[in-house]
Amino acid sequence: MTPSSLRSAILQLLKISLAGALLGGLLGHIGLGLAGALLLCLVWHLHQLQRLLHWLNSPYKSQVPEARGLWGEVFDSLHHMRRREHEVRKRMQSVINRIQSSTTALSDAVVMIDRDGHLEWWNQAANTLLGLRSPDDAGQHVTNLIRDPRFVDYFELTHHAREGLDIPSHIDPNVQLMFSLTRYGRGERLMVVRDVTRLHNLEQMRKDFVANVSHELRTPLTVIVGYLETLSDNADAINPRWKRALDQMQQQARRMQALLTDLLLLARLENDELGRDEEVIQLAPLLHSIHQDARDVSGERGHQIKLEIQGGALFKGVEAELRSAFSNLVFNAVKYTQDGGQISIRWWEDVHGGHLSVSDNGAGIAPEHLNRLTERFYRVDASRNSSTGGTGLGLAIVKHVMLRHQGYLSIASTPEKGSTFTCHLPEARLIDTV
Ligand SMILES: Nc1ncnc2c1ncn2[C@@H]1O[C@H](COP(=O)(O)OP(=O)(O)OP(=O)(O)O)[C@@H](O)[C@H]1O
Ligand SMILES: [Mg+2]
Incomplete structure (x- = not known):
């Protein structure tokens, strides 16, 4: 105005x-x-x-x-x-x-979820991939619509989860979905769901292939090893010129057998659900027997191997798997530590759970290798290891055993000083003794 x-x-x-x-x-x-x-x-x-x-x-x-x-x-x-x-x-x-x-054109499902877990908005692909009905499902709690317990766990623990969740679709079990959740704003969440069926099938094919080849090779190898043993039992009847070749054939055949056993174990660890073999394990006798085995393996190399156990050491899991994981770490320490070196095996319990550490004062590992050690066939120095006969599957097995028990492996190492490998196992699996 x-x-x-x-x-x-x-x-x-x-x-x-x-x-x-x-x-x-x-x-x-x-x-x-x-x-x-x-x-x-x-x-x-x-x-x-x-x-x-x-x-x-x-x-x-x-x-x-x-x-x-x-x-x-x-x-x-x-x-x-x-x-x-x-x-x-x-x-x-x-x-x-x-x-x-633009989100309608996306083939990935995009869902906006409010801070209380209710659906706010989603794109067309969410209707197809997750079976959401717009607008009827708006305001529904997301776990009412996707009821898979693995999803419910993942959804409730998103602030911890760094990786996505890979599970079969609840609409079509032949479809494999990858869920990833991101927090934004004031506690709202954005969920992106992708169809990873093709990738999943390829991965399954790779696992099946390795498992089948390992399995198929086992029988012929057993026959070869059998004949080699018969031959070396009758060493007198053989031309002495063949003796060395026979020894080497036997040694390499045993190496191949160990490799196949490890590959089959890995395939089983990857494919089978944990559950039926679970039992309460007394870790003390298990660790004492590994300790004794390590001393036997060390033999004349004269390592000083100490074992220390604190806490009840009662744990729910699969004994054979834990034995395999722990012995891998202890045998590695023996294998990669100079003669007369010091190795210490320690079990302790705290609020986070149970921990088994294996420390040595051996050659140590350069930092650039640490992230890759648990990959299959990864060896720090191929030439050095070919003399010690390792295949590079040991730590991959440890990692998988830990994953199956909801634990993880941590590695700390300083070149020239030594290494510490620690298995961290969840508190929920410890059995209270008091
Ligand atoms: N305590 C250790 N000290 C130094 N290097 C180690 C130690 N433990 C493992 N490594 C390194 O990590 C690599 C991978 O170990 P991993 O146990 O997976 O395989 P491996 O011992 O070579 O073979 P396998 O265990 O299958 O017989 C080893 O080749 C070695 O170079
Ligand atoms: Mg090893």
């Missing part, structure tokens, strides 16, 4: 009042004339107000009411405000439309 229009409005009011008073004066009733003029003004303003209301409630495109003076300005300003607001709204709508049409 400009000061000039306000001034002219006041002036107009004064003029009308004066005209009313004059007319009243002529008729002998000044007061009545003034009141009549003011009433007329009031009725006119009420009429303009009513026009304004009517216009504001009508559709955006309807004609702006014609008026002059103060009311003309009010109508003009409101008209500009409405036009600006309409343009902003149009721009926002077009941004929303563009985002929606």
Whole structure:
């Protein structure tokens, strides 16, 4: 409202009042004339107000009411405000439309979940991959719609999870889905679901292939090893020139047998669900027997091997698997530590769970290798290891055994000083002895 229009409005009011008073004066009733003029003004303003209301409630495109003076300005300003607001709204709508049409084109499902776990919005692919129905499922809790316990666990623990969750679809078990959840805003979550069936099938083919080849090679190798043993039992009857070759054949055949056993064990660890072989294990006798085996393996190399056990050492798991994992670490320490070196095996329990560490003062491992040690066939120095006969499967087995027991392996090593390999096992699997 400009000061000039306000001034002219006041002036107009004064003029009308004066005209009313004059007319009243002529008729002998000044007061009545003034009141009549003011009433007329009031009725006119009420009429303009009513026009304004009517216009504001009508559709955006309807004609702006014609008026002059103060009311003309009010109508003009409101008209500009409405036009600006309409343009902003149009721009926002077009941004929303563009985002929606790009997420509709995505083949991955995208779902927005509020801080309490209720579905807020999802794209077209979520309907196909997760069987969501829009808009009926809006506001539903996500775990009411995807009930797989593995998903429920994953959803409730997202603040810990770094990796996605890979499970079969609840709609079609032949479809494998990868879920990943990210937090944003004030505790809301964005869930992206991808169909990884092809990748999963390829991975399964790789596992099956390795398992089948290992299995198929076992029988012929057993026959070869058998004949080699018979031959070396009758060494007198053989030409002495063949003796060395026979020894080497036997040694390599045994190496191949050990390799096949490890590959089969890995395949089983990857494929089988843990469960039926679980039992309560007394770790003390298990660790004492590994300790004794390590001393036997060390033999004349004279390592000093210490064993220390703190806590109840009762644990729920698969004994054969844990034996295999722990012995791998202890035998590695013996294998990769110089003669007479010191090795210490330690079990302890705390609020996080049970821990088994194997430390040595051997050659240690350079930092660039540490991340890759648990890969199959990975060896720090192939030439050195070929003399010690390792295949590089030991730590891969340890890693898988830990995963199956919901634990993990940590490795700390300093070149020239030594290494510590520690298996961390979850508290939930410890059995209370008190
Ligand atoms: N205590 C250790 N000190 C130094 N290096 C180690 C130690 N433990 C493992 N390594 C290194 O890590 C590599 C991988 O170990 P892993 O147990 O997987 O295989 P491996 O011992 O070579 O063969 P396998 O255990 O299958 O017979 C080893 O080749 C070795 O180079
Ligand atoms: Mg090993």
